[in-house]
Amino acid sequence: MKVSRRTLLKLTGFGFAATIMLPRMAFAARNSLKSLRTGVQPGNKTRLVIEMAARPSYTLSYPANQLVINIANTAANTSLTPKLASGTLVKSISQAQVGDRLQITANLNKPIAQIPKSQIMMLEPNGDNDYRLVLDFTAGNAAATTAGTATAAKSAAPAKSAAPAKKYIVVIDAGHGGKDPGCIGKGGTREKDVVLSVAKKLRAKLDANGFKTYLTRSDDTYLKLSDRAAIAERRKADLFLSLHANANPSRAMKGFSIYTLSEKASDEEARKLAESENASDKIGLDDWTGFEKDIRFALSSLQQHAVAEMSEEYANGCARTFRGAKIEQQPGPGVRHAPFAVLRSTVPGALLELGHLSNATEEKLLRTGAHQDKLVDAIVRSVKNYNFEV
Numbered sequence: 522m523k524v525s526r527r528t529l530l531k532l533t534g535f536g537f538a539a540t541i542m543l544p545r546m547a548f549a550a551r552n553s554l555k556s557l558r559t560g561v562q563p564g565n566k567t568r569l570v571i572e573m574a575a576r577p578s579y580t581l582s583y584p585a586n587q588l589v590i591n592i593a594n595t596a597a598n599t600s601l602t603p604k605l606a607s608g609t610l611v612k613s614i615s616q617a618q619v620g621d622r623l624q625i626t627a628n629l630n631k632p633i634a635q636i637p638k639s640q641i642m643m644l645e646p647n648g649d650n651d652y653r654l655v656l657d658f659t660a661g662n663a664a665a666t667t668a669g670t671a672t673a674a675k676s677a678a679p680a681k682s683a684a685p686a687k688k689y690i691v692v693i694d695a696g697h698g699g700k701d702p703g704c705i706g707k708g709g710t711r712e713k714d715v716v717l718s719v720a721k722k723l724r725a726k727l728d729a730n731g732f733k734t735y736l737t738r739s740d741d742t743y744l745k746l747s748d749r750a751a752i753a754e755r756r757k758a759d760l761f762l763s764l765h766a767n768a769n770p771s772r773a774m775k776g777f778s779i780y781t782l783s784e785k786a787s788d789e790e791a792r793k794l795a796e797s798e799n800a801s802d803k804i805g806l807d808d809w810t811g812f813e814k815d816i817r818f819a820l821s822s823l824q825q826h827a828v829a830e831m832s833e834e835y836a837n838g839c840a841r842t843f844r845g846a847k848i849e850q851q852p853g854p855g856v857r858h859a860p861f862a863v864l865r866s867t868v869p870g871a872l873l874e875l876g877h878l879s880n881a882t883e884e885k886l887l888r889t890g891a892h893q894d895k896l897v898d899a900i901v902r903s904v905k906n907y908n909f910e911v
């Protein structure tokens with residue numbers, strides 16, 4: 522699942538020995554510990570959350586009945602009391618300063634195996650929370666833990682050297698199509714044609730830049746919104762981009778805007794836009810309920826949260842890149858949020874309204890190859906800048 526792939530942090534597997542061999546530097550802590558807490562997750566999992574002021578660089582090791590987390594360039598925070606929930610594997614947690622590292626030791630009721638990367642998440646700051654390293658684990662597989670750090674180092678090493686260069690998968694969705702033209706400019710330009718043209722150019726350019734791309738449609742065919750999201754799922758996409766062009770009752774309105782999924786619209790305009798984009802799809806509500814149920818089932822709420830954060834990160838970067846390329850932004854925030862049906866999946870992504878077909882100047886611009894190329898270049902840059910690996 523892409524969440525885990527992207528959220529895993531470098532498990533260097535070097536453990537103690539390598540750290541000690543590093544040259545000693547004067548210690549100036551660059552990170553600080555904000556909170557330590559545990560909780561119980563479905564499947565009898567113990568969750569350990571380490572909240573930090575900055576993104577931690579860490580290693581894990583597994584001495585007998587312990588989980589040890591070494592965090593670089595961090596001072597211990599002895600005034601902090603860990604919040605330990607009952608019913609977890611964690612009996613107690615202690616901190617120690619080891620040179621410039623903060624060493625957190627979780628004393629466990631039972632031994633655990635090396636935590637798989639899929640059970641390790643790094644969450645960006647959000648609301649009241651700072652950076653959170655989230656570790657989920659269950660009891661068992663004591664064999665792997667008895668050798669402690671040595672085992673962790675040994676088992677992590679082959680995975681590291683064997684990993685081939687990964688091609689990130691981008692699914693490009695040209696909005697509308699077939700019986701659904703999308704919005705239509707005064708000059709007769711149809712949204713479905715503009716976005717298909719941009720999608721094809723984008724595909725070629727992303728491929729040339731080492732990405733693996735798929736189009737949800739490569740011709741003038743109608744696709745349901747749920748099918749588009751399902752393609753992203755099936756292709757195991759790392760990123761999903763839905764391309765659209767906008768229309769506004771005010772013909773003076775111009776500029777691009779970028780949207781991510783949220784249950785609540787960020788503003789009235791975003792709400793209306795989501796309504797009209799969703800309405801282009803004539804599927805019943807039941808279809809969606811079914812689709813979403815599967816996804817909800819597959820994703821823990823934390824992972825849903827991670828998908829939302831990754832989408833947000835991409836969208837912000839994309840808006841920045843567009844502005845950098847001197848592409849006119851619609852007045853207001855560059856990134857907005859609304860319940861777009863097409864974005865409902867486990868794949869991080871965004872809906873890009875490339876400009877306004879309802880504006881005469883922009884309609885003309887959107888038809889030209891030169892402007893389409895400019896948009897494509899900006900999107901390619903935004904994808905290249907996006908941090909697929911945390």
Ligand SMILES: [Zn+2]
Nearest residue numbers: 696703765766
């Ligand atoms: Zn559209």
